[in-house]
Amino acid sequence: MAKLNMVQALNLALDQEMKRDDRVLILGEDVGVDGGVFRVTDGLHEKYGGDRVIDTPLAEAAIIGSAIGMALAGLRPVAEIQFSGFSYLISAQLECHASRYRSRSQGVWTVPLVVRMPYGGGVRALEHHSESREATFAHFPGVKVVIPSSPRNARALLVAAIRDPDPVIFMEPIRSYRAFREEVPDEEEVMEIGKAQVVQEGKDLTVIAWGAMMRPTLQAATEVQEARGAGVEVIDLLTISPLDIGTIVGSVARTGRCVVVQEAPRSFGVAAEIIALINDRTLLALEAPVRRVTNYDVVTPYFGRELLYLPDAQRIREAVEGTLAY
Amino acid sequence: MPLKEIERFSISHLQVLDEKGNLDRDLEPDLSKEQLLRVYRTMLLAREADQRMLKLQRQGRLGTFAPCTGQEAAVCGPTLAMSPRDWFVGSFRELGGRLMRGESVAQALLFYNGYEEGNSLPASARTLPIAIPVGSQIPHAVGIGYAVKYRGEKDTAVVVFFGDGATSEGDFHEALNFASVWQAPVVFICQNNHWAISVPRSKQSQSRTLAQKAVAYDMPGMQVDGNDVLAMYRATREGLDRAYAGKGPTFIEAVTYRLMMHTTADDPNKYRAEGEVKAWWERDPIARFRRYLEKKGLWSETLQAALDEEIRTQVEAAVKELEGRTGFKPDAPFDHVFGTRHQGIEEERGEFLASLEGRKGAGHG
Numbered sequence: 001m002a003k004l005n006m007v008q009a010l011n012l013a014l015d016q017e018m019k020r021d022d023r024v025l026i027l028g029e030d031v032g033v034d035g036g037v038f039r040v041t042d043g044l045h046e047k048y049g050g051d052r053v054i055d056t057p058l059a060e061a062a063i064i065g066s067a068i069g070m071a072l073a074g075l076r077p078v079a080e081i082q083f084s085g086f087s088y089l090i091s092a093q094l095e096c097h098a099s100r101y102r103s104r105s106q107g108v109w110t111v112p113l114v115v116r117m118p119y120g121g122g123v124r125a126l127e128h129h130s131e132s133r134e135a136t137f138a139h140f141p142g143v144k145v146v147i148p149s150s151p152r153n154a155r156a157l158l159v160a161a162i163r164d165p166d167p168v169i170f171m172e173p174i175r176s177y178r179a180f181r182e183e184v185p186d187e188e189e190v191m192e193i194g195k196a197q198v199v200q201e202g203k204d205l206t207v208i209a210w211g212a213m214m215r216p217t218l219q220a221a222t223e224v225q226e227a228r229g230a231g232v233e234v235i236d237l238l239t240i241s242p243l244d245i246g247t248i249v250g251s252v253a254r255t256g257r258c259v260v261v262q263e264a265p266r267s268f269g270v271a272a273e274i275i276a277l278i279n280d281r282t283l284l285a286l287e288a289p290v291r292r293v294t295n296y297d298v299v300t301p302y303f304g305r306e307l308l309y310l311p312d313a314q315r316i317r318e319a320v321e322g323t324l325a326y
Numbered sequence: 327m328p329l330k331e332i333e334r335f336s337i338s339h340l341q342v343l344d345e346k347g348n349l350d351r352d353l354e355p356d357l358s359k360e361q362l363l364r365v366y367r368t369m370l371l372a373r374e375a376d377q378r379m380l381k382l383q384r385q386g387r388l389g390t391f392a393p394c395t396g397q398e399a400a401v402c403g404p405t406l407a408m409s410p411r412d413w414f415v416g417s418f419r420e421l422g423g424r425l426m427r428g429e430s431v432a433q434a435l436l437f438y439n440g441y442e443e444g445n446s447l448p449a450s451a452r453t454l455p456i457a458i459p460v461g462s463q464i465p466h467a468v469g470i471g472y473a474v475k476y477r478g479e480k481d482t483a484v485v486v487f488f489g490d491g492a493t494s495e496g497d498f499h500e501a502l503n504f505a506s507v508w509q510a511p512v513v514f515i516c517q518n519n520h521w522a523i524s525v526p527r528s529k530q531s532q533s534r535t536l537a538q539k540a541v542a543y544d545m546p547g548m549q550v551d552g553n554d555v556l557a558m559y560r561a562t563r564e565g566l567d568r569a570y571a572g573k574g575p576t577f578i579e580a581v582t583y584r585l586m587m588h589t590t591a592d593d594p595n596k597y598r599a600e601g602e603v604k605a606w607w608e609r610d611p612i613a614r615f616r617r618y619l620e621k622k623g624l625w626s627e628t629l630q631a632a633l634d635e636e637i638r639t640q641v642e643a644a645v646k647e648l649e650g651r652t653g654f655k656p657d658a659p660f661d662h663v664f665g666t667r668h669q670g671i672e673e674e675r676g677e678f679l680a681s682l683e684g685r686k687g688a689g690h691g
Contacts, residue, residue: 025476051476056504056507057500057503057504057507059496059500059503059504061465061496061497061500062465062468062497062500062501062503062504064465065462065464065465065466065468065469065497065500065501066465066466066468066469066472066501066504067469068465068466068469069465069466069467069468069469069470069471069472069473070469070470070472070473070476071469072454072466072469072470073413073469073470073473073474074473075473075476077469092459092462092497093462093465096457096458096459096462097457097462097463097466101455102662102663102664102665103442103659103662103663104442104445104446104455105442105445105446105455106442106443106445106446106658106661106662107661107662108446108447108448108449109446109449109454109455110665141663142663142664144664164665164666165664165665165666166664166665166666193666194666194668242664242668242669242670242671243670245669245670245673246669
């Protein structure tokens with residue numbers, strides 16, 4: 001057991017999976033000698049060699065296109081897209097092929113592929129380095145979308161993604177990469193994809209969040225509890241697609257009130273999907289309308305203004321208090 | 327300082343058997359009678375299936391399809407050179423090649439009749455399903471090539487097919503670059519059939535040959551008479567041997583012609599001259615190969631008549647098999663979203679099946 005940040009925890013997952021299974025290999029831009037721009041693959045090139053930790057030419061679509069071929073041929077590629085802002089180039093390969101080989105061939109061909117990509121704001125980065133576009137990928141049937149929030153769950157979910165039989169988009173919140181450390185067991189730990197986690201129980205209201213939004217959400221929940229004595233249940237979604245219907249609906253059916261926190265722009269997002277799910281399954285249990293705390297429907301502002309736009313503990317707390325008082 | 331030439335490139339053209347039936351004996355591949363007749367039979371079968379499918383489509387008994395008539399040699403020649411260990415990565419106009427890899431005509435018909443069940447051979451056949459978005463399958467071939475090399479599989483390579491239009495796609499260039507950097511065992515076969523739907527080769531690229539695209543990626547590029555099955559076999563054989571020997575990828579431009587429409591959804595009379603099509607019928611790859619077989623004493627009118635009859639019967643039986651087939655599982659798409667079970671998908675399946683109740687025939691094929 002060691003206290004690791006998320007970068008180190010992801011590195012541990014990759015290292016252990018590569019040691020365990022020689023079908024696992026890493027490819028992407030600067031993932032080799034340089035160890036990745038965020039150092040997630042640090043040391044692996046040295047340890048496993050350039051054939052297993054591949055510094056590819058600079059072409060996102062071919063990184064995923066060739067990784068699909070590797071997966072079809074029985075390998076377990078873990079591809080890195082350096083920033084999610086450059087991931088739109090891989091959309092065709094994901095939508096047209098990675099997500100479809102299983103269905104197209106009635107199960108004969110499958111694409112066990114992990115696409116890792118850092119995402120999200122709050123680190124004063126250049127344009128295209130701060131977006132949160134999980135909803136885009138979640139709309140592709142046949143693709144799983146996973147977003148960890150802490151070192152420990154990042155490690156356990158990455159292991160699960162590598163072993164998963166399907167293409168998994170693994171989005172890593174840049175803001176949480178080095179924000180805090182957590183005990184991460186040395187021995188193998190695997191979490192189930194498709195399962196959300198109730199990280200804090202409460203009877204009065206459910207807050208649902210994921211990725212970098214977990215920390216301001218937990219802070220807001222604590223503040224509300226301390227100020228008003230209200231029991232706030234907090235769900236860490238962890239898997240965006242497929243959604244964990246049972247955990248979401250079960251919790252909201254009990255508390256009757258819900259707030260969804262989403263770093264992405266408001267419209268057509270994951271929060272809207274969760275609210276639709278709640279409406280379908282447990283509308284009559286609601287004591288108040290479900291509220292969303294989100295970014296705004298604007299083009300991601302440069303970092304001079306970004307903190308004004310990202311949901312923070314204050315906005316989450318106001319939404320929680322408003323929903324409790326409704 | 328004077329300018330100094332630092333590199334020089336050239337592109338060769340390969341032909342073994344010309345349109346008049348003249349043979350270059352030095353280049354003639356060493357093929358057995360069995361191999362020659364196998365490839366001839368498949369070319370004829372693909373042609374017959376194509377023409378039968380066209381009629382079926384016009385009668386509303388088949389969906390849209392992309393005819394392969396005229397391009398049989400450009401696909402069957404390379405496939406003849408492949409071993410079962412080699413991977414076949416196609417796009418959507420390689421019926422003859424797929425038949426040689428073990429697909430049945432009935433299966434092809436099933437695909438064009440709208441069922442995924444018609445789009446896959448067993449994995450052991452190492453033949454990927456039809457891929458429709460132009461050029462998008464080329465990087466898959468490179469990744470498979472990487473896997474072959476990574477695992478140290480002996481005498482194994484990948485052959486990938488695409489058209490002249492695909493050479494304008496980013497996927498094509500990225501894939502060639504990756505294959506070159508990785509020295510992946512891949513043979514790229516560009517079927518230059520002169521037309522990307524209505525856009526002629528001349529509007530697709532100013533490159534004087536498509537083979538020269540290989541120069542930029544420092545791999546051998548050769549132009550081949552794509553209507554000469556012997557030349558296509560020979561060029562592919564060389565590419566495969568290079569790949570087996572660890573010498574990396576090869577690029578082949580097969581100069582051929584799409585004698586029919588792009589798919590049954592367009593009318594070529596709108597965009598190309600009849601004279602051009604007629605001129606290419608004169609270069610029919612099947613007629614040329616038949617003359618070669620006759621000269622070798624391997625073929626005759628009698629044998630041809632018998633084979634024509636046999637193939638007609640085979641295609642007719644496939645049509646019967648297709649049209650007699652029922653019992654398609656309506657909810658099969660729910661089986662193949664993921665390799666793991668999920669509540670949401672299963673609930674939607676239940677909802678879908680309930681919606682079919684009392685709807686006789688709907689979705690039941």
